[in-house]
Amino acid sequence: MTLHKDVMLDFARDARTGLDEAVMCASKSALHLTTILDQVQEKGRCILLTRLLPEQFVELPVRHRRNIDYEPLSRTGYFGGTRQLKAETQVAVVAAGTSDVAVGREAARTLRFYGEPAVEINDVGVAGLWRLLERVEELRKMRVVIAVAGMDAALPTVIGGLISSVVIGVPTSVGYGVATGGETALRAMLASCSPGLLVTNIDNGFGAACAALRILRTA
Amino acid sequence: MTLHKDVMLDFARDARTGLDEAVMCASKSALHLTTILDQVQEKGRCILLTRLLPEQFVELPVRHRRNIDYEPLSRTGYFGGTRQLKAETQVAVVAAGTSDVAVGREAARTLRFYGEPAVEINDVGVAGLWRLLERVEELRKMRVVIAVAGMDAALPTVIGGLISSVVIGVPTSVGYGVATGGETALRAMLASCSPGLLVTNIDNGFGAACAALRILRTA
Amino acid sequence: MTLHKDVMLDFARDARTGLDEAVMCASKSALHLTTILDQVQEKGRCILLTRLLPEQFVELPVRHRRNIDYEPLSRTGYFGGTRQLKAETQVAVVAAGTSDVAVGREAARTLRFYGEPAVEINDVGVAGLWRLLERVEELRKMRVVIAVAGMDAALPTVIGGLISSVVIGVPTSVGYGVATGGETALRAMLASCSPGLLVTNIDNGFGAACAALRILRTA
Amino acid sequence: MTLHKDVMLDFARDARTGLDEAVMCASKSALHLTTILDQVQEKGRCILLTRLLPEQFVELPVRHRRNIDYEPLSRTGYFGGTRQLKAETQVAVVAAGTSDVAVGREAARTLRFYGEPAVEINDVGVAGLWRLLERVEELRKMRVVIAVAGMDAALPTVIGGLISSVVIGVPTSVGYGVATGGETALRAMLASCSPGLLVTNIDNGFGAACAALRILRTA
Amino acid sequence: MTLHKDVMLDFARDARTGLDEAVMCASKSALHLTTILDQVQEKGRCILLTRLLPEQFVELPVRHRRNIDYEPLSRTGYFGGTRQLKAETQVAVVAAGTSDVAVGREAARTLRFYGEPAVEINDVGVAGLWRLLERVEELRKMRVVIAVAGMDAALPTVIGGLISSVVIGVPTSVGYGVATGGETALRAMLASCSPGLLVTNIDNGFGAACAALRILRTA
Amino acid sequence: MTLHKDVMLDFARDARTGLDEAVMCASKSALHLTTILDQVQEKGRCILLTRLLPEQFVELPVRHRRNIDYEPLSRTGYFGGTRQLKAETQVAVVAAGTSDVAVGREAARTLRFYGEPAVEINDVGVAGLWRLLERVEELRKMRVVIAVAGMDAALPTVIGGLISSVVIGVPTSVGYGVATGGETALRAMLASCSPGLLVTNIDNGFGAACAALRILRTA
């Protein structure tokens, strides 16, 4: 068995969906990841690595590691560079609690990879409402707000009632007991009484960023 | 089989827990309810009827029906009178949406049965935050706030972060899809990041009122 | 108790979120709905009625009924007119099966109420892939595609891989057994491997339309 | 990236809710915790640390570790001292089984941090009812009883039927099989036939203590 | 298609398991039930009918109806007589709340059909513990105690800790919200800390009685 | 804090329920277990240790370890001896698959601790029916059959239809995917069409043995 047979990167996807292939690294072996990066390098492309655990990163060959701009909190890496950052910031990534920042940063880093600067606003959970209210004017100027929250996940609902921009809720697996791995946050967002709130899978900062890119490009 | 054998009201509970027996009527037959009311009348007691459906109410004998102060939205009835209302209002019952009012009123009516006046504040869901913020000062003066909400149930979390009184969350079965009969509202309240939020079963306005009574009496 | 106390329409929401108040009618009594419509009429506003069951519609007073443009499949009504329809169609509403059309139409009717024409494409479930493939070019021209599907809900995933526009998935409660009221469709959409797919609550055609409106306005 | 940007302690919360900020340490890195403690020390405040695992504690710098009164069973730490303990004991923390003691102690330690002495009563599960009945008189004198139980969690129901004080049930994740991480205990408490029983999230001794503090202060 | 082809009563089961065939009537048509009763009558046997709804009973032909000893609360019928009742009462059926009596009576009626007298003790839920404690001596004399309870279902746990007889817990679907159709009662019983508690399906009074019969015969 | 305060063995339980105290060791520390064993030794009692993991066993002090008859597959230990084994074997413990043997042995070892010999019959799952059919005559002679099975757990249903003895089903957590930790086995047993089948918690061989002891003693 050769590994190459199992890896078939889809370099044609960009033409169809406007998004380059990204690689979710979590369950892949170092050997498997190396094969992928070799292929990307041969083609002279750049690629976004998501869910690249620190222990996976250090096992990559040095020749690849030094080509990766790695950020451990979000577990993302840029391989072979990124697109040029645009001048205007059109997306805010808002995280409810300290523990939600990792998922928020995955979204922000994905956006930057594709050339969209994104402002990160952290620790504005609704249990301390004043912290959020101080930032509302700033949020109103954005075209898309990605609201990242775990536990009861009330943040995107409250934001959705305060601004007219697009609001994307990303539930996180932060919490214990009834939080059940983000399931409660997810369901609370989907059941939101704030009309027009859109939702992604739990901890899916990458997906929220891709959706934001589709939205910005459609303008 | 005589029905009397199956009915054993617990008139001694008052002495132990400070709460008279109340009767949840929902699954009981008209005959069964009549037997209970006969016993209560014989003893010269008053009793609170909860979950008394309109179709059950009209099937009761006239002699009992005219002794019941019935409120159809909350499906509660006072049989044989209530206690004297106190002068001071110490409890607010806050309902997020129009459909949550029925459960909120069950709580308010239970409190009034036991002599506690309760103010009802409706339609203050967090998707329109300004409606709640206008009432915060009023809420701060209460010793207990019962916050009734379905769907994403963010209301008690937001209130809990704004005031120092006791906050009791009552999830409701309002909603569809992922709301799943109040399960999402319940779990969101329990997972709340607002410290010290207490929660009851879904639609349990009666239970929240009983808890408020225990709290007020402990003072 | 007067009913007016329980109804507090939020005519100020428009200014904040760009969306007029809409009324979900399902669990409201005829009396309650009449009170709401009276208030709307007094202010000279128009309003969107959702989940207005045929049996609720016929119980409304004639004076209100003749002011409602009612569509029974989607259970939506326009009260007091709609906004002017725009010339360009920017949204497609795609339904996988015949039974999903009702939810799709709720989305399309909501869009039209706010002035956005929407094309409806039905019966293009992925079990008969060729039906969808014939429409791909048409979908590529849209800025937003709302994909409505029950059961295994593969439709939005397939669409998301074929076009670069925004794709919003709306799971429906169509199906039996493991479909469990739309839960499987919802989870399949959220777990989609199609990057950037956004999701709403089950059967929430209204919510998907509100999100599309936010997206179109942000352009 | 500097860590300080991600940490924004809310020293103003005390004024609003009467509770100082506490820090849940479980998912935070040693570096992150150190930054928080530095901030607290600078302001000359004290802070409660919850879910501080022994392996986290030993990784803190010595200058902080020696300022922490750490209790490993409850995984709580007092940093920078506590408030003055009151003379009167008004709260009992009752644990059903040996394994529930850790959660009960988290509640008791939280109460003591805020100046409320709390008596702990352990191993009084209802499968050996006589052990509980011997302590009923003592419980009757308390204003609040926090009842901690896993598995079938019958303890708070039985207590709620015996005394008129406030009873707060804390389900624990103790057990295996159908106990499913405390879910059964939680649901059994919420479904309790004991009127006025209030419930918190699974293993949330801290939350129960915060609720008790709100109750005591409202008196 | 003739109906006879679909009905194949198993008159041989008695020899193998010591229990005659019983018929669960709930989802069967009047025609189907009549065919079954015709077969039983031809063989000169008697049979136990369970879950025979009143509306089903009245649709049976008169010739069968007058041979049925029907009890509507438990929805059980004896067709063609019962076995001789034994002199000694060895089983108690204990029901926690008024609404649990129907399930308890199904158990008691099943036992009597097979010749075992059973004492019924109702309204002894643990929220009013003293009612149960008064009956403990009586329960100790029984060889089997069937404890029927919904909601939090603490009754069998408490009984199991007080006596050394066999205790069979029957969860009931009584309750609302988190009671979820008896699921919480079931799980609480299975998670019980009372060693040796045995459990049946929700509302399965018949099954508990069959188990008791196996136990009594094994002696 | 001294550990002794947290440990309160219930030596009086024997008198009430006929079962000595047993100790579930799984989540207890070596220190905690040592304290318990010291107390037991002081009183000159013997005790059954369940869920005593090998890694816990080796951490006990030598003075206790040499007094424990430890069996690693079932993770049970006899401390201080057992009761005299009876001459007659009245209980069979039947395990469906090789992986169910551990749970079955916990049941058998518990029975032997209390003096009841138990025969173990393994690898008789219903996917190879002939293996079970060869043992039916042997099973018919037993008063109680404990049937241990994971996955689809059809074994106790089939046995219950073949013999008239008491059958206790013990679901196990063996399996993957939809087996979900024994939940499917549990529900299949509870939904069994075999009348009179009794069920315990998942993996609860100890509980099944305690129930068998209650049954044997009641004879």
Add this chain to the structure above:
Amino acid sequence: MTLHKDVMLDFARDARTGLDEAVMCASKSALHLTTILDQVQEKGRCILLTRLLPEQFVELPVRHRRNIDYEPLSRTGYFGGTRQLKAETQVAVVAAGTSDVAVGREAARTLRFYGEPAVEINDVGVAGLWRLLERVEELRKMRVVIAVAGMDAALPTVIGGLISSVVIGVPTSVGYGVATGGETALRAMLASCSPGLLVTNIDNGFGAACAALRILRTA
């Protein structure tokens, strides 16, 4: 809106998958069904109607009703005739209990519509094993056995261990309590220890028959 726009039968599917279009009628209006049948009649085709409730059947126009061979137990109808029945019977449909017959017959009727005769064997649930064992030789001669069972659904597991033919399990929604609408039967079949057992959705007799047709045609 005209209805025709919403109905788009896929007459080309036959060429691709070898199966004519069938129509699931359950949620369709009489008007909708009439439009479909008109289209089928125009093309001179025949069609299988599934889940056609008796109340739907009687509302169809007489001209269509007399062209339908309707069987109420399985709720299936043949419109416009069926294919020629083959001489050899290669499929057995086995139903565990009387209530499972309706689903089994849906499978048998679907097979006959496509020309495959199918033998139906009912009332052979494994709680009375001898009934099944008498039929094993007959089952061995079939190429496909469709095993229909609710509750604990042990039937297909036992059959799968006795014969070498293809076994397709169809779980049914028969049962109460933990049977939860067929979910337990489904999961028990999927977790079966009988290798090579294949499963369909709950109550999906139609799907099992379609699978059998694919298998027979592949030979």
Add this chain to the structure above:
Amino acid sequence: MTLHKDVMLDFARDARTGLDEAVMCASKSALHLTTILDQVQEKGRCILLTRLLPEQFVELPVRHRRNIDYEPLSRTGYFGGTRQLKAETQVAVVAAGTSDVAVGREAARTLRFYGEPAVEINDVGVAGLWRLLERVEELRKMRVVIAVAGMDAALPTVIGGLISSVVIGVPTSVGYGVATGGETALRAMLASCSPGLLVTNIDNGFGAACAALRILRTA
């Protein structure tokens, strides 16, 4: 206790079901596995080892290890050789994503063990539809297609609508958040609108291969 007593391989199963015994190794000790292999060797048989983890493999005695053809990705081993491979390839194993390949290979390796060659087609998930469409002609020539997919698992639905062969769906536990260990993939497959799709347990490549073998032999 000797281990031999616990191991009872069923060498007679081949005669009944046409499939030799295979051994699922995951939860078995090295000692246990060695005993099994000794028995197989004594009888001069060959056996398929599934779920043999690399860490288990290396712990086997060398004498057995060198007789095993081990493939680590699928965690399968052939002990004592395989059957002769047939000339014609009649089964395709299709995997949606890179992470599904392991489960697909378990199916392919099982087929090869029993003499059926199987073609593997990987990385053809429906989010990049064109990759699948290029392979449709090849799939049409197969008698059985095993479609392996996690997350939203749309692959088998799409294939089932394109070809007339038998399609067996194998859901995998690949994914995070709502993917919940393969549960969503499983339910999506079962709810598929593609008629005649058959499904196995999550990650059960072995079971799918056994089903394919039954199908091929029935031809």
